[in-house]
Amino acid sequence: MAKIGALTRPLSSLPGRTETVERPDFTQALSVVPRGAIAEILGSESTGRTALAQSMLATATLGGEVVAWIDCDDAFDPVSAAKAGADLGRMLWVQCGRQLEIALKAADMVLHNGGFGLVVLDLCNVTPGALYRVPISYWYRMRRAVEHTPSVLVILGRQSIARSCAARQFGLDGPRVEWRGQNPFQTILRLRSDAYSKKPVPAGPIALDVIGDTEEEI
């Protein structure tokens, strides 16, 4: 079945095929990451890493794909994902209880199982010291598992984790919040940050606009 799926939807026609690496269109979330490879979305707190990944989640599930979210810190918010448009019924959420080793093992299992269009490994809150202790062979193994498949492994973190194994790397920086309403009873209208493409070609910055709740939702 997987082979038939791959034949009928060749990589070049899948939404994840990168067309422009220098000016990615974040509104076509999955189009910014290549299939069969590891992509990293890196940035500090509130730069829109999770929002971008959830947008990919929504695109993939609406496209009929099954998605896995390996959540090292149990930080995933289903409500946010649903607001982003994700079909939660086509999503496997693995809570790892803030244990990096479990998260890496779970990601490895999911990738080797196959059949998941998008696998998100959320390591945003893991300390850099813990991440640097992860042997590079782990990432080579994951790259090996994902290559030549229609899957994407997206890693969320503060700084580069998979290093040379990542085929695509985005850095997000300089978050700015725009508010709606009278102070102090305000809500977030927009979160804007600068997105840099670090791999394969350094480029940027490009503005990443992350919109908050609409007035109807409030």
Added chain:
Amino acid sequence: MFGCLYGASPRLAELAEQFSPLVERLADDAVVFSLNGLSSLFGDSHQIAAEISRRGASIGIAANLSIAADKTTAVLAARNLRGVTIIPAGREAKALSGISIDALPVEPDLLATLQRWGLRTLGDVAALPEIGITERLGQAGHRLRALALGKHVDLLHLSRPAAEYTAREEFDDPVELLEPLLFVISAQLHDLTAKLERNGRAAIRIAVIASTDSCAEIVRSIELPVAMRDPKALLKQVQLALAAKPVGAPVTAIQIALDPADPRVVQGGLFQAAGPEPDKLQTLLSRLRALTGAHRVGSPEILNTHRPNAFQLRPSIFGAGDPAPVNSRPVRLAFRYFRPPIPARVTMQKQNLRQVVSEYATGVVVHFAGPWRTSGEWWAETSWTRDEWDVVLEDHGVYRIYLTTSGQWFLEGSYD
């Protein structure tokens, strides 16, 4: 065309069911079953008989087999003629002629009458004139002659008991290790899944019942979200269940029971996105549960409440996905929870937030919005009342903090 098996084996019905769903159990030692349609699979009657004999031998059955155009002839032949008997249509009378009239399924009084007439075999009965025997014995006489000629029409009386999918193995010496135990369970599962496949069924639940030295029975029940019958996948489920919760004592006997269900039917499509195979997915989920904990893996479901962080995980079952047109969509703000919330110290000055100190984030408050008072479910243990603020700290991080009615501050999460 009908086949009849006659012998002392308790597995006659099981053998018959390998060839036809239309099986009548006449007694503990005899079953009769329909052979219609088998010629396209195996060939003529001789080839069908050869296949039945081969499969019977493979499961250790020694029995007489007869094949005939009608049920009663097949039964008479199987009960009275040794080995394999194939009676072509039109030669029933000749094939049955040598059988004693004692074999006829008739009342003892009628049998005694026939013996007084000097009749000894079915051939003698068949030679009687039809009108004469009907005049003397009525309908019973007519039936008797039809039986002897092999022209008695009788239908199969199907009374199919619910199939049981249970296998038990007792050991001479108690087994302590999981690996040899799995070796036995593997063989049991292969037999049971073959039976499931023959009956067009699949398993939805596995029960592993281990008897231990202390005569206690330890039961491990494994619920499967989708019905399956791949023995390797089922074995993996059993392995993971026993590894996660070992029996804890030497095992003297092991029993596997499968609950049957209709197999899962999926209509595939060339343009559907490929998803994980159900069997492999169940193995993956079991392995993930063994790794992370039983209630930490699944598909999230938002609960119908305004309570913050309200969700539940349900077992993941991914059907075929129909791709919908995906247009460009704005990136929506996401929230990241700290589970559990992180205690914080917050400095306030004239209703203004000045500083937040916590294990995760510490800094001067650059901007804040709030308080937003939320409360609900006062009628339940899950009730909550709190004041929330969204704060921007000097590191540009945007967080949600809240103050409980008991005056404690918590960092609930961050916007990202």
